[in-house]
Amino acid sequence: MSGTALDTKTLIKAYERMLFLRVAQQELVKLYMEKKIFSMVHFYIGQEAVAVGVCDALQLSDKVLGNHRSHGHYLAKGGSFRRLVCELLGRSNGSAHGKGGSMHMIDKSVNFIGSTPLLGSVAPIAAGVAFEQKYNGRNAITAAFYGDGASEEGVVYETYNLAALYKLPLLLVIENNRFSINSKLKDRRSARYNLKTIVEGFGLRYERADGNDYHDVHSKAQALVQEIRAKKEPAVLECMTYRHMAHSTPLTEESYRDEDTLEHRLKNDSLKRISNQLIEHGISEKKLSAIEDSTRASILKDIGFALTSPFPVKRALYTDMYV
Numbered sequence: 001m002s003g004t005a006l007d008t009k010t011l012i013k014a015y016e017r018m019l020f021l022r023v024a025q026q027e028l029v030k031l032y033m034e035k036k037i038f039s040m041v042h043f044y045i046g047q048e049a050v051a052v053g054v055c056d057a058l059q060l061s062d063k064v065l066g067n068h069r070s071h072g073h074y075l076a077k078g079g080s081f082r083r084l085v086c087e088l089l090g091r092s093n094g095s096a097h098g099k100g101g102s103m104h105m106i107d108k109s110v111n112f113i114g115s116t117p118l119l120g121s122v123a124p125i126a127a128g129v130a131f132e133q134k135y136n137g138r139n140a141i142t143a144a145f146y147g148d149g150a151s152e153e154g155v156v157y158e159t160y161n162l163a164a165l166y167k168l169p170l171l172l173v174i175e176n177n178r179f180s181i182n183s184k185l186k187d188r189r190s191a192r193y194n195l196k197t198i199v200e201g202f203g204l205r206y207e208r209a210d211g212n213d214y215h216d217v218h219s220k221a222q223a224l225v226q227e228i229r230a231k232k233e234p235a236v237l238e239c240m241t242y243r244h245m246a247h248s249t250p251l252t253e254e255s256y257r258d259e260d261t262l263e264h265r266l267k268n269d270s271l272k273r274i275s276n277q278l279i280e281h282g283i284s285e286k287k288l289s290a291i292e293d294s295t296r297a298s299i300l301k302d303i304g305f306a307l308t309s310p311f312p313v314k315r316a317l318y319t320d321m322y323v
């Protein structure tokens with residue numbers, strides 16, 4: 001952990017935000033199992049400290065982009081759960097009018113610019129967004145989230161090069177959950193692969209955080225964001241984390257894991273960690289479960305709204321098109 005200790009009020013707020021992402025995902029899993037979600041879904045359970053820790057270091061005017069696993073990024077940037085669940089259920093008041101699904105989260109009102117499932121493609125797009133911010137003299141930065149698998153795509157290395165050359169206000173957040181689908185880091189990279197050396201070699205700053213620890217992610221993200229804003233120089237923040245569920249479906253497949261067993265993941269779980277910290281701060285378990293109950297109630301209300309919302313009309317097929 002780094003940075004000065006967090007006060008109780010800040011910890012509770014972080015807990016509430018992370019818990020919202022967790023409970024929202026748990027309820028979405030149920031909808032998925034009931035076959036109410038048509039699109040492919042990649043759940044974010046386990047990685048909440050990354051999205052919340054980073055987005056808590058940003059301002060509303062900063063822009064965020066994500067990947068195929070972006071429910072958490074979207075919500076952490078202030079996106080509406082009601083619009084998210086409507087989108088997943090294919091309803092017309094979804095964030096992309098029910099036509100994008102889970103992998104195409106977008107909400108320009110909170111500067112969540114979009115998520116793109118083509119691995120690695122988010123990096124150059126985010127660099128373009130950051131270029132506009134610098135070119136037009138805005139005091140804002142862009143953050144992009146992508147996984148360790150995506151970080152191996154060639155276009156990401158090209159982005160490092162141009163981002164450093166043009167000194168872009170860009171924060172690239174790598175969520176290293178150790179897998180690209182079921183493929184392990186050691187089966188994809190030489191034992192001598194060193195991301196810090198690579199990133200710094202291109203001329204960007206590099207930091208590594210414990211992605212299961214809100215405080216560590218947040219304090220490192222905050223320090224980088226301040227530097228990026230002041231100096232207009234890009235940085236990479238690599239967050240080591242775990243996804244609790246399978247890549248997508250079947251949701252609970254565990255056979256490809258070795259050291260990151262279910263027991264190990266639960267022991268290191270970000271929400272468990274922050275609730276233990278709150279208990280150390282004198283917050284009772286009763287208070288924590290009351291927060292969980294009211295969080296779930298608000299989520300269920302939005303799901304109820306979504307389930308009774310209309311599907312897009314046929315002529316909506318011809319809107320929001322580039323042709």
Ligand SMILES: Cc1ncc(C[n+]2csc(CCOP(=O)(O)OP(=O)(O)O)c2C)c(N)n1
Pocket residue numbers: 042068069117118119120146147148149150151177179180181247
């Ligand atoms: C260019 C490209 N190649 C392959 C895929 C198929 N694919 C989708 S997700 C995924 C694994 C992604 O792993 P990572 O980037 O680490 O993110 P995670 O799923 O672990 O969050 C792959 C190979 C894709 N979407 N795009």
